Amino acid sequence: MSPIAVIDFETTGISPGMGDRATEVAIVMLEGGQVVDRYQSLMNAGVRVNSFITQLTGITNEMLQAAPPADQVMREAARFVGGRPMVAHNASFDKKFWQDELSRCGQDASHPFACTVLLSRRLYPQAPNHQLGTLAAYHHLPSTGRAHRALADAETAAYLLAQMQHDLQARHGCGRVDHALLMGLQRVSRHAVGAFLRQRAASPVLESGL
């Protein structure tokens, strides 16, 4: 199965449109249910983090001052991802920062994003909630380190995605759980999930996205 790039950003806030910038990025490659490669770096975008962000993430202004420039890090990140499809937990958030940071250094950011929050809402409606930490505990995912650091959260999201791929195959009979299937699943309404999965299980040709 083709690799999928699972990404997580730490940032100064929630909106690049309001001037927020990325402070750390991590990307893990998931292939065949296994993490096969990793990229992680703090980045110096010339901005400061407030005490709330430092308390949440453990990332300090001293750490950012010593970090490589943001444009250098983002070029490396883009090279690492290449043309692979991407996944993030609450992808609308990470996609905004991916596009904003890459546009600042003239890089293409047209990668398709699948979202583990949308997928979790469809596959695990019985979960207490769909926060990353809650889902990690709910599925007994491997411990990855401090939450709210980019690499730990990206690895947790990757393990969550691997769990989803496993469940789609084992419980729903989907043969090949590729990125195209994930994009299709997250687009259907909650009420249409069962019909969508039955159709995919019965039509393996469609699963390749062809």
Added chain:
DNA sequence: TGCCAGGCCCTCTTTAGGGCCTT
């Protein structure tokens, strides 16, 4: 002057409102 994300989803809905999820 005051306010300031935004896409998704549910419901006491659809000419709307509010919660979730990310930092």
